[in-house]
Amino acid sequence: MFLAKICEFCNKDFIAKKTVTKFCGVVCARKAYKKKIRDKKIGEVEINTDTQKQEKLVVLKNQKYLTIAEVAAILKISKRSAYLYVSQGRLPAVNFGVRCLRISSLELDSLFKENANEMK
Numbered sequence: 001m002f003l004a005k006i007c008e009f010c011n012k013d014f015i016a017k018k019t020v021t022k023f024c025g026v027v028c029a030r031k032a033y034k035k036k037i038r039d040k041k042i043g044e045v046e047i048n049t050d051t052q053k054q055e056k057l058v059v060l061k062n063q064k065y066l067t068i069a070e071v072a073a074i075l076k077i078s079k080r081s082a083y084l085y086v087s088q089g090r091l092p093a094v095n096f097g098v099r100c101l102r103i104s105s106l107e108l109d110s111l112f113k114e115n116a117n118e119m120k
């Protein structure tokens with residue numbers, strides 16, 4: 001039995017002897033296999049950086065005083081929003097100078113409670 005198929009790797013027409021054949025030849029089959037492994041590895045790297053980010057967030061949460069950037073990262077909001085909260089007085093911050101705002105991590109929790117109440 002011969003089947004006209006299209007190679008899944010190079011998109012060329014080829015004649016396959018079996019219905020399960022996906023590639024025009026060994027070369028494409030090998031390249032496709034290598035690509036598959038490479039894609040898998042890239043996926044694993046992305047997962048790793050995600051867990052690293054998570055770990056970093058946990059470390060940040062255990063810190064007593066946070067910068068605007070750290071607060072924004074923890075709340076998953078933009079730095080602008082974090083500044084807005086501070087300027088609105090919703091997020092108490094101490095200003096130690098230019099670009100040196102510090103927010104107590106305890107205030108983050110109370111901010112959360114306040115906002116949750118507002119939703120009711």
Ligand SMILES: [Zn+2]
Nearest residue numbers: 007010024028
């Ligand atoms: Zn091919």
